[in-house]
Amino acid sequence: MNNDLLIVDDEKGIRKMLEITLADRGFSVHSAENGKQALQVFRKVRPSIVLTDIKMPDMDGIELLRRIKKEDKDVEVIMFTGQGDMGLAIQSLKNDATDFVTKPIDDEVLGIAIRRARERISMRRQIREYTENLEKLVDEKTRQLLEAERMAAIGETIAGLSHTIKNIAGGLRGGIFVLGQGIEQDDKQSLMDGWEMIQGNVDKIRRLSMDLLSYGKYAELHYRMEDPNLPAREVADLLQEQCRGAGITLQVKLSSRLERFYFDPEAIHRCLLNLVTNSVDACSAEGDDRKEKFITMESLPADGWGVEYRVQDTGIGMGEETLKRIFQSFFSTKGTMGSGIGLMMSKKIVDRHGGQIEVSSQTAVGTTFIIRLPRKTELDEEAAAEGRQTGSRRISKG
Amino acid sequence: MEKKKVLVVDDEIDMRIYISTVLKTSGFEPVTTREGGEAIRKAKEIRPDLVVLDVMMPGEGGAETYRELKQDPDLQNIPVILVSAVKKDSFLHYLRMLNARLLDPIPPPFTYLEKPVEPEDLAEAAKAALAT
Numbered sequence: 369m370n371n372d373l374l375i376v377d378d379e380k381g382i383r384k385m386l387e388i389t390l391a392d393r394g395f396s397v398h399s400a401e402n403g404k405q406a407l408q409v410f411r412k413v414r415p416s417i418v419l420t421d422i423k424m425p426d427m428d429g430i431e432l433l434r435r436i437k438k439e440d441k442d443v444e445v446i447m448f449t450g451q452g453d454m455g456l457a458i459q460s461l462k463n464d465a466t467d468f469v470t471k472p473i474d475d476e477v478l479g480i481a482i483r484r485a486r487e488r489i490s491m492r493r494q495i496r497e498y499t500e501n502l503e504k505l506v507d508e509k510t511r512q513l514l515e516a517e518r519m520a521a522i523g524e525t526i527a528g529l530s531h532t533i534k535n536i537a538g539g540l541r542g543g544i545f546v547l548g549q550g551i552e553q554d555d556k557q558s559l560m561d562g563w564e565m566i567q568g569n570v571d572k573i574r575r576l577s578m579d580l581l582s583y584g585k586y587a588e589l590h591y592r593m594e595d596p597n598l599p600a601r602e603v604a605d606l607l608q609e610q611c612r613g614a615g616i617t618l619q620v621k622l623s624s625r626l627e628r629f630y631f632d633p634e635a636i637h638r639c640l641l642n643l644v645t646n647s648v649d650a651c652s653a654e655g656d657d658r659k660e661k662f663i664t665m666e667s668l669p670a671d672g673w674g675v676e677y678r679v680q681d682t683g684i685g686m687g688e689e690t691l692k693r694i695f696q697s698f699f700s701t702k703g704t705m706g707s708g709i710g711l712m713m714s715k716k717i718v719d720r721h722g723g724q725i726e727v728s729s730q731t732a733v734g735t736t737f738i739i740r741l742p743r744k745t746e747l748d749e750e751a752a753a754e755g756r757q758t759g760s761r762r763i764s765k766g
Numbered sequence: 767m768e769k770k771k772v773l774v775v776d777d778e779i780d781m782r783i784y785i786s787t788v789l790k791t792s793g794f795e796p797v798t799t800r801e802g803g804e805a806i807r808k809a810k811e812i813r814p815d816l817v818v819l820d821v822m823m824p825g826e827g828g829a830e831t832y833r834e835l836k837q838d839p840d841l842q843n844i845p846v847i848l849v850s851a852v853k854k855d856s857f858l859h860y861l862r863m864l865n866a867r868l869l870d871p872i873p874p875p876f877t878y879l880e881k882p883v884e885p886e887d888l889a890e891a892a893k894a895a896l897a898t
Contacts, residue, residue: 531851534851534881534882535851535881537882538881538882538883539780541882542780542781542783542784542882543780543784545784545787545788545885546783546784546787549787549790549791553791558787561783561787562783562787565780565783565784568780569780
């Protein structure tokens with residue numbers, strides 16, 4: 369709050385009298401004889417209090433009040449009214465005047481009006497400070513909450529991980545015991561069983577570490593103009609041998625009618641690899657002795673999309689309850705075989721592309737996953753910036 | 767003397783091999799099976815002296831299989847060792863909640879072993895269960 373005060377009155381005598389009285393009270397007093405001049409002075413000195421007569425030629429006090437409030441609603445304006453100008457007084461209060469003082473001006477009444485104006489100014493300042501503090505407090509608390517949420521997410525991640533690792537450690541320990549018995553008893557069967565258990569669990573650790581590595585890797589997409597059949601072809605090449613070994617026929621049907629568009633081929637490679645690997649696991653599940661096992665990976669044109677990938681298998685399938693949870697982190701249908709990371713990560717990658725991932729499945733019949741990617745033909749700035757970094761990442765084979 | 771028969775119920779082949787090997791080296795005859803429904807049929811068929819059951823299995827779940835074992839008049843006297851990644855307290859709490867709704871309360875298992883299971887602990891538990 370500054371100490372400047374503006375007096376507006378067309379009567380010179382009144383201006384003079386007020387100038388003296390108010391300067392005496394410690395104000396730095398400015399004065400104007402009409403509305404137009406008052407606005408000029410107001411804009412120059414920005415007083416916190418304005419005292420104005422209501423009845424003035426040209427621009428009257430109420431018009432001046434409106435204009436000042438329009439420029440700065442926090443300025444306190446006190447009106448001088450003549451006897452019997454009650455209507456005008458009320459009108460000025462409606463226009464947010466602080467107070468009105470009836471002429472002839474009584475010194476004490478004026479003093480009260482000015483004190484009220486100053487109180488209102490300091491109250492407003494306090495409220496503003498409180499509000500700012502409150503906002504600061506809210507900001508601070510929000511930050512703390514977000515941090516707590518992040519910590520909770522990390523906690524959950526670690527709990528899920530430690531469960532997975534505990535299971536693998538248990539499996540290794542079991543394998544060592546069985547192998548040890550095989551050596552002690554010179555029992556070929558136990559030797560083989562133990563050896564297989566150890567191999568299997570070492571493989572689980574390898575898979576887990578791969579999953580964890582790629583988990584952080586695709587947080588940012590690296591867009592490239594590419595043929596959508598490329599990642600599908602790579603995944604097919606990678607898994608063909610493994611499928612044959614497991615007695616599964618991997619059919620690959622890639623559409624020749626697809627156009628190139630912008631997507632992250634390495635991230636999509638990872639998604640398709642996850643889906644086909646899951647299919648292989650679903651077809652190789654224990655207790656499933658059906659002779660013919662098929663996995664089909666297709667790429668198709670889809671209306672309004674750049675590509676639709678379909679991965680279909682004749683594996684063990686999933687029930688409704690399972691389907692609801694498959695995209696959650698650390699939920700795995702493979703017992704200790706799965707880390708519960710793969711599908712969650714695939715969904716994240718597809719979501720980041722603005723695409724869709726769908727699943728339908730029937731127990732003992734099979735599962736179909738569908739991924740659709742939008743046909744992005746131009747890179748927006750953000751994607752372009754990410755795209756420039758392309759090439760720094762290699763596709764991991766596995 | 768004929769070897770005592772132990773039915774091993776676990777959905778994971780690793781665990782079945784491991785538990786069977788421990789039981790075999792302790793001088794018992796393990797018979798393995800994968801999941802719950804099959805476990806009950808198998809138990810009725812071979813009348814084992816002991817059941818070792820994993821309570822974190824898919825399908826109906828090992829806890830459900832345990833309930834069936836304990837409610838079947840032919841099978842309820844066979845001692846059961848539960849093996850699980852679930853904490854013992856959590857399982858006992860589940861059992862209490864279940865019993866609150868049942869007329870005939872289900873007794874707690876003979877022994878409850880948390881995974882990972884040490885071979886010595888399993889062998890000892892099996893011997894103790896079969897000594898009674």
